[in-house]
Amino acid sequence: MKTIKLNNGIEMPILGFGVFQVPDYKECKQSVLMALKSGYRLIDTAAAYQNEEAVGDAIKESGIPRQEIFLTTKLWIDHNGYEATKKAIDTSLNNLKVDYLDLYLIHQPYGDVHGSWRAMEEYYKNGKIKAIGVSNFQPDRVMDIIVNHTVKPAVNQIETHVFHQREEDHAFMKENGIMHESWAPFAEGKKDFFSNKILADIGENYGKSVAQVALRWMIQRDVVVIPKSVNENRIKENFNVFDFELSQGDMNAIKSLDTKETLFFSHRDPETIKWFASMIN
Numbered sequence: 001m002k003t004i005k006l007n008n009g010i011e012m013p014i015l016g017f018g019v020f021q022v023p024d025y026k027e028c029k030q031s032v033l034m035a036l037k038s039g040y041r042l043i044d045t046a047a048a049y050q051n052e053e054a055v056g057d058a059i060k061e062s063g064i065p066r067q068e069i070f071l072t073t074k075l076w077i078d079h080n081g082y083e084a085t086k087k088a089i090d091t092s093l094n095n096l097k098v099d100y101l102d103l104y105l106i107h108q109p110y111g112d113v114h115g116s117w118r119a120m121e122e123y124y125k126n127g128k129i130k131a132i133g134v135s136n137f138q139p140d141r142v143m144d145i146i147v148n149h150t151v152k153p154a155v156n157q158i159e160t161h162v163f164h165q166r167e168e169d170h171a172f173m174k175e176n177g178i179m180h181e182s183w184a185p186f187a188e189g190k191k192d193f194f195s196n197k198i199l200a201d202i203g204e205n206y207g208k209s210v211a212q213v214a215l216r217w218m219i220q221r222d223v224v225v226i227p228k229s230v231n232e233n234r235i236k237e238n239f240n241v242f243d244f245e246l247s248q249g250d251m252n253a254i255k256s257l258d259t260k261e262t263l264f265f266s267h268r269d270p271e272t273i274k275w276f277a278s279m280i281n
């Protein structure tokens with residue numbers, strides 16, 4: 001597995017497995033087991049996905065030594081702030097049945113993120129979390145964390161796919177030594193993603209699928225990818241992206257798909273913030 005070095009020296013696999021929208025215990029556990037069996041060593045969950053127990057049980061049952069797995073979970077907005085974040089981390093460790101996390105992210109850029117970050121720094125310094133980072137943070141919000149704390153975010157996980165390529169965010173993160181991690185690498189199938197002609201034509205030259213081309217394109221941009229699937233064949237397909245290399249011409253052709261717009265929601269929109277707040281009130 002190709003890994004990428006974070007700003008604190010920790011190695012993170014460049015390809016992992018996401019479990020968003022898999023709330024069913026049995027289905028989640030089974031798909032994580034299939035992923036681990038297929039060779040994935042990075043699992044991305046979150047308190048909000050309500051499947052940390054299933055992920056933890058799959059890891060235990062797999063028999064793979066804990067230190068060979070890179071495990072990420074995230075802080076939900078209902079536990080923002082210093083004290084609540086400490087409780088949330090302890091709950092996640094407990095649910096996942098592990099004694100440390102490889103990566104812990106603030107899931108959304110709302111509420112008392114500075115209090116949360118202070119708590120995360122404590123867990124980082126006592127070794128219970130190997131790397132700390134953020135998710136859905138725009139460059140200004142990332143900089144606000146950098147200038148106000150001693151530990152810099154190692155990762156920022158943001159919506160990134162062929163239709164929303166995030167070149168400016170990527171350049172900002174590179175300049176500041178923060179790893180860019182993509183969520184929704186397949187745009188969750190929106191905009192007819194899986195039958196996109198440009199990606200399909202490129203794939204044909206290498207005997208690869210649209211999904212594989214999209215993942216390879218991000219890996220070649222040094223973006224960590226965490227595709228989700230509950231289907232064994234697709235889990236294997238998404239992992240099989242290390243035996244070909246896209247040409248510069250292919251990379252340029254994919255660039256033309258960028259609309260520079262979210263397919264989900266803007267984290268800066270006041271209505272989005274109200275909607276998130278209404279979830280916890």
Ligand SMILES: NC(=O)c1ccc[n+]([C@@H]2O[C@H](COP(=O)([O-])OP(=O)(O)OC[C@H]3O[C@@H](n4cnc5c(N)ncnc54)[C@H](OP(=O)(O)O)[C@@H]3O)[C@@H](O)[C@H]2O)c1
Nearest residue numbers: 018019020044135183184185186187188211227228229230
């Ligand atoms: N930080 C955040 O706010 C945030 C937000 C969203 C997601 N995430 C993380 O990012 C991960 C990935 O994003 P995502 O789950 O939203 O979406 P995604 O990976 O872009 O798309 C998943 C969808 O694609 C299908 N699929 C997977 N592989 C396929 C293939 N080879 N061919 C055809 N269809 C395929 C899946 O269906 P099947 O399962 O039926 O195969 C599922 O419907 C999440 O699981 C989560 O860990 C984070």
